[in-house]
Amino acid sequence: MLYRTEGIVIKNIEYGEADKIATIYTKDYGKVQAMAKGVRKTKSRFGSSLEILTDAIFLLYQGRNIDTVSQTEIVESFFPTSKEVIKFAFATHCAEIVNKLTEEREANITLFNLLKIVLHYLRETKDPKLLTLSFQWKVISILGYKPSFDLCCRCNKGVEDQKIGGYFSIKDGGIICQNCVSKDNRDYRQISNYFIRLVKKILITPLATISKHTIPQGRVEELEEITELYLAYHAEKGFKTNDFLKYL
Numbered sequence: 001m002l003y004r005t006e007g008i009v010i011k012n013i014e015y016g017e018a019d020k021i022a023t024i025y026t027k028d029y030g031k032v033q034a035m036a037k038g039v040r041k042t043k044s045r046f047g048s049s050l051e052i053l054t055d056a057i058f059l060l061y062q063g064r065n066i067d068t069v070s071q072t073e074i075v076e077s078f079f080p081t082s083k084e085v086i087k088f089a090f091a092t093h094c095a096e097i098v099n100k101l102t103e104e105r106e107a108n109i110t111l112f113n114l115l116k117i118v119l120h121y122l123r124e125t126k127d128p129k130l131l132t133l134s135f136q137w138k139v140i141s142i143l144g145y146k147p148s149f150d151l152c153c154r155c156n157k158g159v160e161d162q163k164i165g166g167y168f169s170i171k172d173g174g175i176i177c178q179n180c181v182s183k184d185n186r187d188y189r190q191i192s193n194y195f196i197r198l199v200k201k202i203l204i205t206p207l208a209t210i211s212k213h214t215i216p217q218g219r220v221e222e223l224e225e226i227t228e229l230y231l232a233y234h235a236e237k238g239f240k241t242n243d244f245l246k247y248l
């Protein structure tokens with residue numbers, strides 16, 4: 001069976017002499033894996049359409065074990081050159097997050113659109129780290145892991161703003177009230193009010209708007225640490241690109 005869909009290449013590995021197995025996050029079918037035969041030959045009819053972070057229209061043949069790429073038409077190549085190493089690293093990290101947090105053949109058009117938007121604005125923004133972290137919180141929200149910031153995630157009572165910040169549980173998925181912390185003080189971290197306000201703001205602000213802002217390095221650290229821990233908890237294991245991004 002042949003099928004046609006738009007998709008973004010989120011991963012690819014070389015296979016055999018001249019082939020590639022691409023992981024494509026498609027608009028209509030979610031994540032699919034497809035074999036691109038002969039793609040590494042210089043005169044391949046696929047051109048650069050199977051490069052990572054390429055948005056293309058794919059004509060795919062559904063096979064018994066793995067699908068095969070039949071035709072491609074590039075919509076947009078995000079980061080086609082290696083000039084912007086740092087932005088490329090953040091973009092690859094976004095692609096990897098989508099790969100890690102999704103199952104094959106589970107369509108999610110909102111997530112597809114979000115990936116496309118973040119790749120677009122990563123090219124323009126002055127703060128790729130802030131934009132990538134914001135993307136991560138939006139993915140968390142789309143996939144239904146959004147933490148609770150207004151109600152205690154253990155007892156469900158309203159949590160009032162405290163001058164000293166709050167307590168956040170990665171495992172329980174949100175803020176814990178003073179009362180619950182005093183009863184059981186396992187599995188939480190202290191967080192600042194700045195963090196709470198920032199994540200709440202990110203969740204309601206479009207990436208296009210966030211891409212015009214920057215935040216100072218000193219203030220992004222807490223956000224970065226908790227975001228990665230929270231996502232890693234949901235992805236079960238850490239992301240391998242993190243080790244590189246930590247040094248930027």
Ligand SMILES: [Zn+2]
Nearest residue numbers: 152155177180
């Ligand atoms: Zn509580």
